[in-house]
Amino acid sequence: MTRMPTPRGRLAEGRALADLTWLRVGGPADWLFQPADEADLAAFLKDLPPDVPVFPMGVGSNLIVRDGGIPGVVIRLGRGFNATRVEGDVIAGAAALDMRVATAAADAGRDLTFLRTIPGTAGGAVAMNAGCYGTYAADRVRHVRAVLRDGTLATIPNDGIGFAYRSSALPEGAVVTEVAFDAPEGDPDLLRARMKDQLARRDETQxxxxxxxxxxxxxxxxxxxxxxxxxxxxxxxxxxxxxxxxxxxxxxxxxxxxxxxxxxxxxxxxxxxxxxxxxxxxxxxxxxxxxxxxxxxxxxxxxxxxxx
Missing domain, CATH: 3.90.78.10 (UDP-N-acetylenolpyruvoylglucosamine reductase, C-terminal domain)
Incomplete structure (x- = not known):
């Protein structure tokens, strides 16, 4: 039996995943890890045997977990990874919901309105090169901060993410923890109005x-x-x-x-x-x-x- 590290965050064996996905289906994860912070995640991955597979999971909005469950460790970021701030770029924790990143950016006069109707997280938007209304993550992501499978920290620039249509090529087992968006300036009222219109259009057709x-x-x-x-x-x-x-x-x-x-x-x-x-x-x-x-x-x- 594989000896698991002892993290500060929550580590659960055989955790059901169906209630964590939008489709509400699928078997359990062998292990579900919810790190306390980035340092906890890095230490866990460093000590985790290299043959144990790792799957980063957001809010399960674009996911079918098969009925037999997921082998290895599913890593799900939560509190501590979901804040959004503006420091020149818009900096979003990987667990921040796309809609909240778009709203926070608009409030600061920055245009990430393409994210408003995408049902996922900032980290998931990078992994899937999510996009809407002609703009994709690849067009706005400046770089990501990630913990690699061996526990080392890395800043990966846009041209190193391997963006393609509805996909990316992040290093195997890497867990994105933060995303820096290059967001154009815009009038907050106009940005909010645009997002309101986008939501109405989405609800009408989807x-x-x-x-x-x-x-x-x-x-x-x-x-x-x-x-x-x-x-x-x-x-x-x-x-x-x-x-x-x-x-x-x-x-x-x-x-x-x-x-x-x-x-x-x-x-x-x-x-x-x-x-x-x-x-x-x-x-x-x-x-x-x-x-x-x-x-x-x-x-x-x-x-x-x-x-x-």
Whole structure:
């Protein structure tokens, strides 16, 4: 049995994860670690045997945890990692919610309005190169502070993060603790008005009141997954799914949203297996009807079944 370090933060064995994800599915983490602060995280990773896998987890807004749970250690940042301040750049703790980072920036006359409707954290926005309304994390992140898998601290500049469409290439096992955003100046009242309009548009077109994990599949050719007006091409994942006749299609307790067919819903007590199976069914049907093989945007992680 692996000997675990003794941190100052909370370390729980066999911690259920379903209640920590927006889809409310999945098995437990072998271990869930919630560090007290950055020094605690660094010491823990330094002492953790190098063969133990590490998975940083935000608020679970873009995640399917499979029914067998996640091997190794899931690291979830909380208090102490969720503050936002302005020091030339907008500096956000990795656990700060995107909507709160956008609001705090606007109050200071800094424009990070693209983050307002993204359902996640600043750290997750970096990991997924999250974006909306034509702006992505890659356009605004100056650098990140991270604890590497061996426990060393690092400042990683924008060009070292490996940003790509809806993804990044951070070092394996690295845990982002802080994000520095290069945010343009703007009038606070105008920024707040813009965000209010964005929220209204989102609520009108997306199933924001339902149990989803955001956009399920990436758009072919790398265009915006929410399908805003003004995109340079009309090739959207939701249109391909709709064209395949899968709007509202259900398997077990999983369903493609009737409101926006690129949102996979847990509408009736679905398991992770049912959600993933429906997603794969959608991918096959879309490939058969359009020739486009959709790529998952939602992260799927873990074992399909629990170990004996």
């Amino acid at each position: 199933p924001t009141k339902d149990r989803t994990a955001g956009s399920t599949f990436r758009n072919p050719a790398g265009y915006s997954s929410t399908g805003e007006a003004g995109d340079p091409m009309d090739l959207k994942a939701w249109k391909l799914i709709d064209g395949a006749g899968l709007r509202g299609h259900a398997m077990g307790g999983a369903r493609m949203s009737p409101k926006h067919p690129n949102f996979l819903e847990n509408f009736d007590g679905a398991t992770a297996t049912e959600l993933e199976a429906l997603g794969e069914h959608v991918r096959k049907r879309v490939a058969d009807t359009s020739g486009h093989l959709l790529e998952w945007e939602v992260i799927r992680i873990g074992r399909e079944t629990r170990p004996d």
